[in-house]
Amino acid sequence: MATSTAARLFWSYQAPLAGAIVAHKAFSIHIKDVTACEKASTNNIKLQSRMTSIGHFSVVSETTHNPSIVTFVMALTGSTPLTAQEFSRLWRERAMEERHPRFHKKIVDGSKFIPTDDPVEDHLTETTFPVVPRTDVKTRIQQLQMTPWDLSEKLWHMWIAPWGKLGASGLIDPEETISDADSKDERKGESLLFFRAHHALGDGASMTAAFLDVLDEAAEIQQEIIDFLRKLRKRGERTKGFWQALGKKMKKFLVFLFGSLRALFYQMTLFWHMLWETDSWSQIRKLIRAEEQPQRTVSWSKAAPLEQVKWVAQQLSVEGKKITVNDIFCACVSVAIGKQLSEHRSRIQAISTDSNPTIIAKQEHFNIAFPVHLKGGVVLPGESVGNNLGAFVVRVPGEGDDPEKDDPSRSPSHQRLLQVHDTLATAKSMPFAILSHILAKGFSYASAVLPTRFVGWIYACSNGGSIAVISNNRGLPKPVHLGGRRVEAIYGFVPLPPGIPIGVVVMSYAGNVNLTITAEPWAVPDADQFLVWVLEEYSNLLNAARQDRSHKKL
CATH class of the missing domain: 3.30.559.10 (Chloramphenicol acetyltransferase-like domain)
Known part of the structure; x- marks a missing residue:
């Protein structure tokens, strides 16, 4: 879904990459020109x-x-x-x-x-x-x-x-x-x-x-996509001459090559931390003897007006660090994960005996996975539904020491947000989406000869020991209709990947940002409370933005 045609094509973190894939797919395979695009929208390709x-x-x-x-x-x-x-x-x-x-x-x-x-x-x-x-x-x-x-x-x-x-x-x-x-x-x-x-x-x-x-607005939405593809084609036609086109392709190839090497090193670093760092979540799961159960805890909430969230992002941006909506809610979810872990620790230690006390160390970092739609979350004219996903994993601040001592002029919430932005920005600069998609293809072929449990273990390792998955979806800016009825709310719930017990969806629709959570009960017993923690941290960031604005006026 999308706030606009551009948003549908540039979904989530890999915007430039998604746009390039959309353009390549549209111009090289399905539609050679605008006329063909319009024809594809009516004469559908099977x-x-x-x-x-x-x-x-x-x-x-x-x-x-x-x-x-x-x-x-x-x-x-x-x-x-x-x-x-x-x-x-x-x-x-x-x-x-x-x-x-x-x-x-x-x-x-x-x-x-x-x-x-x-x-x-x-x-x-x-x-x-x-x-x-x-x-x-x-x-x-x-x-x-x-x-x-x-x-x-x-x-x-x-x-x-x-x-x-x-x-x-x-x-x-x-x-x-x-x-x-x-x-x-x-x-x-x-x-x-x-x-x-x-x-x-x-x-x-x-x-x-x-x-x-x-929906009633289907024709209008499809026309917006066609119009945007028309603009993309005109932009691509600006490249004139063989050598200029070759230079651009070589530049893209080199960026992809060196970006892939950086991504490989980054993933190896995550795997190293997964092997040697204390995983408090795994410890808690063993202590409460949580086996895989056919249950989920779920919740949903309207978080805030989208324009307000964008304003908070703008106010809390600093030189060289442009905060995004995704940065904000990743930071909020990381705080909620920390509070959930702290609550588990308190409950377990309360029932442990003095002779055999249970010690659960603080976890200084959490790994969070982000799925990325390779075509910007859009179904192009002439195409049908499918699976066009990649993913990347980021290492965000966990339960470490209070960062206020590092920069007294900024609140702890603001400093955490800046740290989250840095790690997300690093991941965005590498072609994780494409590489993970290729990796998934390899796993798919390997599943024909390897045991299913082993393939699942490989996938869990590729997640870098992530405790949560966050799916970000930009929705339509105004309400749509079905048979004349207004669609007032849409809430999507992410299926939990193997080995990840918490799933969060951040989705905008009609000017509001909505949140949902799906979790295994052992990890998040009370999904409503988890979203309360997320919204409390957003409130802290909102207050920090207001204070920052007051300081700028002074």
């Missing part, structure tokens, strides 16, 4: 039947208690119920089966897609509206994430709660629903969509982007 390496790896690396399921929930408001029959009508009117043929396929032989010839009605079920706000929705999301999946039947399903009292789900606040000046209808009720799909079908970013094609 997706190949072969599963992508990322999709295949999601199949071989999942376990019974850790299925690779992508889920999201959507809340809509309108004057009439949204039924499965109406959704089916919209699906056919928008030609979704032709636009995204993967939605009507199944998997055989572990890696091949074949058509199912099933109508969209087979993927839809009407359900009752939640009775207890938040609690009922949490239970349903947990079931969506953890219920085993038979890939030989279908790859996605959606449950529709047609009608309920506005705000009764706990997903939206009736007093803060999105205003729409163009609509004259009064909001009278709320409808919910619960969506689940196996990761083999596609990654969360591309599936969410593909879902935009069933």
